[in-house]
Amino acid sequence: MDDDAVFRALADASRRALLDRLFERNGQTLGELCQGLEMSRQAVAKHLGLLEAANLVASKRQGREKLHFINPVPIGEITERWIGKFERPQLGALADFKRALEGRDKT
Amino acid sequence: MAGSTFVYVTFIRTSVEQIWSAFTQPELVKKFWFDIDVETDWRVGSPWCIKFPDGRVADAGEILEFDPPRRIAIKWRNEFMPELKAEGYSLCVIEVEPVGNAAKLTITHSNEIENSKFIGAVSGGWPKILSNLKSLIETGELVLPNKP
Numbered sequence: 001m002d003d004d005a006v007f008r009a010l011a012d013a014s015r016r017a018l019l020d021r022l023f024e025r026n027g028q029t030l031g032e033l034c035q036g037l038e039m040s041r042q043a044v045a046k047h048l049g050l051l052e053a054a055n056l057v058a059s060k061r062q063g064r065e066k067l068h069f070i071n072p073v074p075i076g077e078i079t080e081r082w083i084g085k086f087e088r089p090q091l092g093a094l095a096d097f098k099r100a101l102e103g104r105d106k107t
Numbered sequence: 108m109a110g111s112t113f114v115y116v117t118f119i120r121t122s123v124e125q126i127w128s129a130f131t132q133p134e135l136v137k138k139f140w141f142d143i144d145v146e147t148d149w150r151v152g153s154p155w156c157i158k159f160p161d162g163r164v165a166d167a168g169e170i171l172e173f174d175p176p177r178r179i180a181i182k183w184r185n186e187f188m189p190e191l192k193a194e195g196y197s198l199c200v201i202e203v204e205p206v207g208n209a210a211k212l213t214i215t216h217s218n219e220i221e222n223s224k225f226i227g228a229v230s231g232g233w234p235k236i237l238s239n240l241k242s243l244i245e246t247g248e249l250v251l252p253n254k255p
Contacts (some may be wrong), residue, residue: 027112058114058213069114076234077241 006074009054015047022070111223113230115214117237121244123203123210127176139239191225
């Protein structure tokens with residue numbers, strides 16, 4: 001899978017918000033993902049399409065529904081490629097520190 | 108959707124058969140799956156288990172489907188952490204399909220429990236296992252060293 005597609009897909013706040021929603025509750029339909037968002041259904045569908053093309057979202061048919069799942073594998077590969085080989089313990093400590101200061105999980 | 112499900116997908120520049128061998132030959136599994144030993148004869152209805160290098164059983168269950176070289180379904184329960192074992196059996200489906208000159212590997216791991224701790228626990232492991240497998244096949248080297 002193409003790293004460029006992953007970075008491009010992540011370079012958009014709406015798409016990251018969709019990934020956050022799937023992280024909170026995995027396996028949602030397009031309709032469920034649209035609830036409470038200020039985006040049109042078409043816009044959400046388009047963003048999901050880009051996330052799926054980058055392999056950050058996987059979809060499965062279940063009966064008549066298409067469910068969307070966050071796929072962490074490409075992010076894992078990027079982490080390994082760009083961070084894992086450097087000093088992971090120090091970075092982990094820094095990330096914990098930042099989280100503690102900010103008092104939340106998302107960046 | 109009721110219960111907990113995680114889906115992991117990776118594309119590997121190789122054949123469906125290569126991925127199939129990697130998952131079904133214990134000496135290959137060991138290389139990308141943190142030195143784990145897989146024990147089963149892969150027949151439908153047969154017991155299946157994975158063991159740590161020190162011989163302790165990590166997870167165990169039964170082969171539900173075995174359809175070479177496309178699909179394996181395993182009834183799967185944690186055996187070494189009481190809190191995870193208490194959640195009972197999960198279902199792990201491994202699917203391989205050709206896509207262009209690559210193969211798409213999909214792992215779907217689910218159970219009937221909302222916010223399952225077991226599914227949460229495996230969701231940390233699968234991405235590493237898959238990225239190890241991908242690099243093992245594509246470059247002949249592992250990204251992560253094996254660890255107990």
